[in-house]
Amino acid sequence: AQSVTQPDIHITVSEGASLELRCNYSYGATPYLFWYVQSPGQGLQLLLKYFSGDTLVQGIKGFEAEFKRSQSSFNLRKPSVHWSDAAEYFCAVGPYATGTASKLTFGTGTRLQVTL
Amino acid sequence: GAVVSQHPSWVICKSGTSVKIECRSLDFQATTMFWYRQFPKQSLMLMATSNEGSKATYEQGVEKDKFLINHASLTLSTLTVTSAHPEDSSFYICSARDSRGFSTGELFFGEGSRLTVL
Numbered sequence: 001a002q003s004v005t006q007p008d009i010h011i012t013v014s015e016g017a018s019l020e021l022r023c024n025y026s027y028g029a030t031p032y033l034f035w036y037v038q039s040p041g042q043g044l045q046l047l048l049k050y051f052s053g054d055t056l057v058q059g060i061k062g063f064e065a066e067f068k069r070s071q072s073s074f075n076l077r078k079p080s081v082h083w084s085d086a087a088e089y090f091c092a093v094g095p096y097a098t099g100t101a102s103k104l105t106f107g108t109g110t111r112l113q114v115t116l
Numbered sequence: 117g118a119v120v121s122q123h124p125s126w127v128i129c130k131s132g133t134s135v136k137i138e139c140r141s142l143d144f145q146a147t148t149m150f151w152y153r154q155f156p157k158q159s160l161m162l163m164a165t166s167n168e169g170s171k172a173t174y175e176q177g178v179e180k181d182k183f184l185i186n187h188a189s190l191t192l193s194t195l196t197v198t199s200a201h202p203e204d205s206s207f208y209i210c211s212a213r214d215s216r217g218f219s220t221g222e223l224f225f226g227e228g229s230r231l232t233v234l
Contacts, residue, residue, distance in 0.1 A: 034222070036225075041207075042228060043228045045225070046222060104162075105162075106159045108158065108159045109159050
């Protein structure tokens with residue numbers, strides 16, 4: 001069974017500081033990895049995704065993530081956090097399967113607080 | 117990117133009544149949509165997979181008679197919470213995948229619908 005672990009429930013960083021959100025996954029095949037962001041009372045917005053190729057992927061809003069197969073990790077990073085980045089961040093894993101509407105498994109989320 | 121719209125955004129109802137939530141893909145067709153439930157400060161829990169023209173597939177522990185799902189067209193899926201009770205109060209989110217791009221795997225999410233049962 002696939003699973004996703006986000007070890008940090010809550011993180012607080014100062015505006016302008018760097019950020020790294022951790023994500024570890026368990027999956028028996030080639031994983032398809034995602035990071036989503038959710039603002040309060042809103043749906044989820046895709047930040048970035050990885051399924052093959054360069055293990056460092058760039059996303060929207062200045063975010064990037066690095067896939068490390070040996071560590072089963074897909075950590076999200078941002079060099080300089082803005083106050084508007086305060087939100088809930090979810091890591092998700094799914095099968096890389098063509099022609100099927102496959103399900104995603106979400107981590108428990110990390111709430112990011114940004115101090116001014 | 118593709119847009120998924122949910123309606124209503126929030127709804128308050130009395131215990132025992134039924135509530136219908138709509139999920140529409142506005143600029144693409146979706147043969148499959150997913151319904152999630154999210155409790156405060158928790159992750160998304162997949163409730164069911166909605167399949168156009170056929171029965172929904174429910175996750176273990178989800179009452180299919182309680183949460184009725186209808187996917188009558190390629191752009192619309194509905195979730196009806198029947199005989200709602202306060203414990204059904206939650207944030208319900210739908211998602212869809214563009215049928216033309218199965219290989220990308222990306223899901224597009226609606227804005228969510230907050231249900232409060234009094």
